[in-house]
Amino acid sequence: MKATIGDQLHVHSRTVEQAxxxxxxxxxxxxxxxxxxxxxxxxxxxxxMYPGPDCEVEMQR
Structure with a gap:
């Protein structure tokens, strides 16, 4: 996983109750x-954070 300042980090929920x-x-x-x-x-x-497999980095546009 690579990122730069300004990128967005998305952490996906592990349960239905959490967003x-x-x-x-x-x-x-x-x-x-x-x-x-x-x-x-x-x-x-x-x-x-050390992002895990439940995370994605969206590059800054």
């Missing part, structure tokens, strides 16, 4: 676009 989460990548702390990523989600929560 998918979307956030903006604010920092790429790995080399050459690799994780970890510092992400701000749409609810305002910010965290450092």
């Amino acid at each position: 998918d989460r979307t956030g903006v990548i604010l920092e790429v702390r790995g080399q050459d676009g690799d994780p970890p990523y510092f992400v701000r989600f749409s609810d305002g929560h910010e965290c450092l």
Whole structure:
């Protein structure tokens, strides 16, 4: 998984009761676009993430 600042990270829900989460990548702390990523989600929560198989990166347009 590769990303750049400004890309969106989509975290797909693992259960029916939870909604998918979307956030903006604010920092790429790995080399050459690799994780970890510092992400701000749409609810305002910010965290450092190592995305798993339930995540997708959508490139900034």
